[in-house]
Amino acid sequence: MQSVDAKVDFLLRxxxxxxxxxxxxxxxxxxxxxxxxxxxxxxxxxxxxLAIAAWSPLLATTLEQNSEYFHWLSRERLDxxxxxxxxxxxxxxxxxxxxxxxVGAVSTTRASANVSPRxxxxxxxx
Numbered sequence: 524m525q526s527v528d529a530k531v532d533f534l535l536r537x538x539x540x541x542x543x544x545x546x547x548x549x550x551x552x553x554x555x556x557x558x559x560x561x562x563x564x565x566x567x568x569x570x571x572x573l574a575i576a577a578w579s580p581l582l583a584t585t586l587e588q589n590s591e592y593f594h595w596l597s598r599e600r601l602d603x604x605x606x607x608x609x610x611x612x613x614x615x616x617x618x619x620x621x622x623x624x625x626v627g628a629v630s631t632t633r634a635s636a637n638v639s640p641r642x643x644x645x646x647x648x649x
Contacts, residue, residue, distance in 0.1 A: 530563070534570050538577035547576035547583045558593050568597055 531548055535541045551559045562569040572593070576583035586592050606614070 534573050538574060540577040543580055544573045544577040548573065550587060554587070555590055558590055565597065568600060571596065571600065
């Protein structure tokens with residue numbers, strides 16, 4: 524385990540949230556040992572996953588809750604290509620669909636927010 528700790532420590536040294544990334548990897552060891560073993564065999568993928576965990580706790584939680592995303596990330600690493608305009612639009616549309624609020628929730632949020640009239644008029648114009 525010491526060599527694993529050394530490898531993880533080496534990869535963590537330049538990340539912004541080393542503690543959060545270390546906690547992420549510890550949870551992964553306990554909850555998904557098979558995924559963790561796969562990451563140890565693929566150091567570049569381990570580095571990517573630690574960077575994701577260090578930069579975004581939300582994405583780290585998403586990875587923890589959806590272990591199939593590790594396989595997707597691994598496939599994406601193997602296919603470094605420039606995405607076409609259509610691929611980017613489709614990806615953006617999928618993101619917008621899964622991360623958007625219902626129209627009623629947006630208007631309720633705007634109505635309850637303490638927004639200056641100048642910015643409120645701007646948001647309604649958009």
